[in-house]
Amino acid sequence: MSKVARIPGYQSKNPKQNRGIIGDREIRYKCSLQNVILDVLRGRPGWTEVPGQNSQVPAAQQGTRPSNQQTSGQTQTGNQSRPSDGDWDFYWCDREWLHQNYDTMFLHEHQKILHFRNHYELTRKNLMVKNLKRLRKQTEREQGKTEAQSFDFYPTTYELPSEYHIFVEEFKKNLGIIWIMKPAAKSQGKGIFLFRRLKDITDWKKGEYQPLSDQTRDVPETYVVQRYIENPLLIGGRKFDVRVYVLVCSYNPLKVWLYRGGFARFSNTRFSLDSIEDTYVHLTNVAVQKNAPDYDPEKGCKWSTQQLRKYLAAKHGVDKVQKMFKSIDNIIIKSLQSVQKIIINDKHCFEMYGYDVLLDSDLKPWLIEINASPSLTASGKEDYDLKFGLLSDLLNVLDLENRLTGKEKRIGGWDLLWDDGPIVADDNMDCTPANGSAVSTPNSYLGCFNDRKKQLREIYLTAQSVKKS
Numbered sequence: 001m002s003k004v005a006r007i008p009g010y011q012s013k014n015p016k017q018n019r020g021i022i023g024d025r026e027i028r029y030k031c032s033l034q035n036v037i038l039d040v041l042r043g044r045p046g047w048t049e050v051p052g053q054n055s056q057v058p059a060a061q062q063g064t065r066p067s068n069q070q071t072s073g074q075t076q077t078g079n080q081s082r083p084s085d086g087d088w089d090f091y092w093c094d095r096e097w098l099h100q101n102y103d104t105m106f107l108h109e110h111q112k113i114l115h116f117r118n119h120y121e122l123t124r125k126n127l128m129v130k131n132l133k134r135l136r137k138q139t140e141r142e143q144g145k146t147e148a149q150s151f152d153f154y155p156t157t158y159e160l161p162s163e164y165h166i167f168v169e170e171f172k173k174n175l176g177i178i179w180i181m182k183p184a185a186k187s188q189g190k191g192i193f194l195f196r197r198l199k200d201i202t203d204w205k206k207g208e209y210q211p212l213s214d215q216t217r218d219v220p221e222t223y224v225v226q227r228y229i230e231n232p233l234l235i236g237g238r239k240f241d242v243r244v245y246v247l248v249c250s251y252n253p254l255k256v257w258l259y260r261g262g263f264a265r266f267s268n269t270r271f272s273l274d275s276i277e278d279t280y281v282h283l284t285n286v287a288v289q290k291n292a293p294d295y296d297p298e299k300g301c302k303w304s305t306q307q308l309r310k311y312l313a314a315k316h317g318v319d320k321v322q323k324m325f326k327s328i329d330n331i332i333i334k335s336l337q338s339v340q341k342i343i344i345n346d347k348h349c350f351e352m353y354g355y356d357v358l359l360d361s362d363l364k365p366w367l368i369e370i371n372a373s374p375s376l377t378a379s380g381k382e383d384y385d386l387k388f389g390l391l392s393d394l395l396n397v398l399d400l401e402n403r404l405t406g407k408e409k410r411i412g413g414w415d416l417l418w419d420d421g422p423i424v425a426d427d428n429m430d431c432t433p434a435n436g437s438a439v440s441t442p443n444s445y446l447g448c449f450n451d452r453k454k455q456l457r458e459i460y461l462t463a464q465s466v467k468k469s
């Protein structure tokens with residue numbers, strides 16, 4: 001049994017509660033990844049790593065924090081569980097494992113597992129757009145055109161090859177604009193290219209752009225072709241996108257938390273439309289940028305969302321920036337609602353999404369992609385701290401230790417954005433409030449001050465006294 005340590009921000013008089021207890025025993029976890037999440041789990045007082053058949057962790061080390069905090073690579077620990085295993089309470093598994101095992105798995109009442117069974121409905125580029133288009137149509141039918149305009153946050157997109165002919169019609173209506181081609185199921189900028197002429201896509205159709213390994217396929221790889229945002233907001237002449245973390249604990253009813261922190265990822269090279277073949281200019285993925293010839297790993301290409309929000313408020317005014325962040329809330333809720341009836345809801349499952357949002361020069365946010373496995377590998381100290389806080393607070397929200405009341409609207413850096421309806425803030429916290437601010441302010445603080453440790457101390461104390469009384 002691991003040493004009893006104090007849970008940051010909380011110490012109960014009941015020693016069992018300090019250790020993270022389910023019933024009369026400790027919380028047992030499994031983890032498929034070897035990066036910040038594993039550090040968080042190992043550092044969590046009273047949580048014990050289950051030594052799997054292939055576990056790299058000797059039982060003696062369980063529950064202790066590794067001396068080298070900076071783990072690298074989204075690699076697997078090999079600590080894979082079998083469906084029949086009932087020996088864990090919490091499993092940070094990878095998507096492949098869940099796909100292979102979910103249908104034959106029996107989960108006990110207390111067990112929690114990462115990912116919903118068919119998360120790809122939202123996280124595959126073609127399916128995300130298909131679901132958004134469907135809800136948009138339904139909204140237009142039932143509530144009219146004006147309401148349907150609230151879905152104007154994803155660029156015009158078609159699936160290829162299935163919608164090739166519709167795309168060509170659209171292409172001919174808008175000659176001269178730039179389009180971006182993306183493999184539907186790949187990530188990290190792989191296989192993406194920009195084009196202006198239909199001829200370029202004809203070459204692709206012939207198979208020129210298909211990876212060698214796919215040449216034996218009898219069906220062509222699915223792509224999406226999407227209108228390229230030609231007027232991105234630039235800072236210091238560079239394009240960037242914003243990573244936003246969203247936690248869904250339930251799809252029915254829909255319960256959504258939004259993390260205050262995040263970051264903007266900048267491209268390394270000044271933006272220009274002259275060289276559309278230059279991925280270092282147009283793709284902001286870290287995986288792409290770190291290969292740029294003049295990439296400086298010390299400087300990196302990231303700003304915290306707090307830094308971004310402050311900069312934008314100073315440059316464009318508080319009201320405009322507030323409106324922009326509100327539009328991001330709309331993107332989050334509408335996209336989740338578009339799959340709400342499709343996702344196989346399961347009280348054992350949760351999902352932490354990484355939204356990629358691009359801002360244009362009018363400060364309009366565009367939804368580019370939603371990831372079900374956002375990178376949890378840290379690129380530096382600041383990034384490590386962000387991810388460590390994010391994941392620790394995720395565990396605080398899930399509250400396997402049962403230390404909270406379940407009525408909290410904020411837990412550490414996570415704010416409850418939606419619980420079967422919009423959540424209204426208790427206070428208009430001094431983030432960057434709009435002048436004469438709204439009567440009911442949404443409980444949304446993306447890019448705002450994150451005093452998470454202080455807040456945790458307070459809510460744990462409150463919960464303790466509520467539970468006593």
Ligand code: ADP
Pocket residue numbers: 155180182186187188189190192226227228229230240241282283284285356358368369
């Ligand atoms: P991946 O899953 O491979 O990361 P994304 O859809 O996230 O693919 O695209 C990679 C990058 O390309 C984004 O981070 C963004 O910088 C750029 N990008 C993607 N789609 C667009 C678009 N429609 N307009 C402008 N830039 C885009």
